[in-house]
Amino acid sequence: MKYLLETYGCQMNKAESAAVEALFRERSWTQGSLEDADLVLINTCTVRATAENRAWGRIAFFAAEKKKRKFSLAVLGCMAEQYHQEIKKKAPAVDYVLGTFQKQALGLVLDQIEKGTSFDLREDAPAYVFASTHHEPGAFRAFVPIMHGCNNFCSYCIVPYVRGREVSRDPEAILAELEALAAAGVREVTLLGQNVNSYKWQGSREVLDFPGLLRLIAQKLGPSVRTKESGIGWIRFLTSHPKDLSDELISVLASEPLYCRHIHLCLQSGSNRVLDRMNRKYTREYFFGLVDKLKAAVPGLSLSTDILVGFPGETEEDLEYSLDAMRKVGFSYSFMYHFNPREGTPAMRMDEKVPEKTKKARLARIIALQKEISETLMNERIGAVDEILVESLSKRSKKEILGRTARDEMVVLPGDASQIGRFLNVRLLSRVGNTFRAETMNG
Ligand code: SF4
Structure with missing residues (x-):
């Protein structure tokens, strides 16, 4: 069986699509194309009107393709959450509409497609389920969702309506996933959530907040377990709401080198x-x-x-x-x-x-x-010595590598593919646009 998955929008959507792809791999589905996919999925975003219009365009495109060839069509993500009924009404060619709270039903959908039958999904789903993180084999960077939804209701933002209220993920599941990612060769992880600073997990005795979670992670995966070649060396997090960034979080960032010097x-x-x-809910003076x-x-x-x-x-x-x-x-x-x-x-x-x-x-x-x-x-910053994580070969030359500092600065320097996924000390020599050119300090 083959699938074709298109993903739009934020890192959270990309992380969720990675989990969807892992589900396909588990079930021995392979990536297909417009010509041969048994199931086409569009993981949608609704944060901006342009993203929404693009998704409606893709739905119309695949609906037209279904007239030429038989395949199933599923719409996932935020638009599916917000416009469940409207999608069904406007685009009857869409077989499955799975909102952000319904993605756990994808397994049922695949069961049906594999059997050649179809079924109606219930519109309500009991609770948000965090899918395990899966990353591309060989990739050294991964995104790990730690919370979902938002309680803030900024007056311009659709997220609280489409992703629902904040739900935090079990810290044990987060730790287990980080350990599995480290074992798979991942060097850098970004913890994801609409508002990571309001992470809260009610344990049997006490509440674990975001700084507490970061300390717990640092204890398990501290730099002592990192070598030049393996172990998670850097952790980033996205997105931070200023009103919830506590003094305790600042003190964790000041004391734990595992967390990148960028917010x-x-x-x-x-x-x-x-x-x-x-x-x-804050003023410029507070900021x-x-x-x-x-x-x-x-x-x-x-x-x-x-x-x-x-x-x-x-x-x-x-x-x-x-x-x-x-x-x-x-x-x-x-x-x-x-x-x-x-x-x-x-x-x-x-x-x-x-x-x-x-x-x-x-x-x-x-x-x-x-x-x-x-x-x-x-x-x-020219002349500064800093550490980078090498991400890829540079786009311009196979004799150059592209890396990033903990401060999220892009750096290009001479190197080769064997250095990808490694930490290197470099000296920043000059600037070309928004990229530094550098030389390596440790080969
Ligand atoms: S905090 Fe972010 S996600 Fe939540 S409502 Fe405001 S802009 Fe939207």
Whole structure:
């Protein structure tokens, strides 16, 4: 039996698709193509209108293909969660709609397809089930979901509606998975969740929070078990909500070298008025205080962020506050985007919409400022000695390798394929765009 899987959206979706692929491997299904797949799956994203439109386009495309050849079509992920009925109504060619809480039913779907029968899925599913992480054989990096859903209800965001309330994963399952990944040769892991800082596991006696989980992981997989060739050397985590980043977490980051000196801390806006309308639950002053504490406790920490411009009611003065915040913090890079209303969110109904042209002009301004800040920060790093994890050969030359520092900086240097997946000490020599050129210090 053959499958064809298309994945859109965030790292969480990619991690879930990796688990889906593992399920196929377990059942001896192989990857197919449009010409021969028995089951086509689209793992969808609904965070932005463009992602949603693309998914509707792919559904229509495969529905048309089904008229030429017989195969089953399944829609997974956030759109399936949000538009369950609508997908069934608008695209009757879709055989299975499995929301984020229903993915455990995929095994049942495969049973039916293998038998040549079909069945109707119940629309409700009891609880979110974390699939085990599987990574491509030979890959040295993996993503491990630790929590799912979000309780924050930022006024522009659809995630709490499509992924539901926060559910945290059993720490024993997380540890077992990390150990299995380490045994499989993985060197770097990213712990994933919509808001990892609010991870909470109710044990038989006490509650384990995110800093507690990080300490537990560090105890089991500390640098003492890492050698040059094997063992998990670095752990990152995504995404951090500023309001839940505790002093305890800062102290873990300061004391455990296993955790990378980089945090993606979403600011969204530097204006208190806009932050309030976004329902972000912090002020710019709080954010700056947090950044000061982090920088003082973790020397060499780099910070990246998300900035959203053109939110309803945003004035030129509000934009200036965002630009000012970017200068004050000195983010190494930012994901920058302008507001697009999402159906079903409170921001959709907000008045004082910012005209499209103004949104684009503001976005261009923050992109230009970020470029300036990134370049300045990178120039300051020339001459520094740092460690990288080698990821691949460089795209430009087979005689060069591409790696990344713990601060999430890209580095290219002479090398060969045998170094992929290894940690190397390098000296940063120069900057080309957003990549450093470097020389190796330890061969
Ligand atoms: S914290 Fe806000 S932006 Fe992030 S997933 Fe939750 S609601 Fe969305």
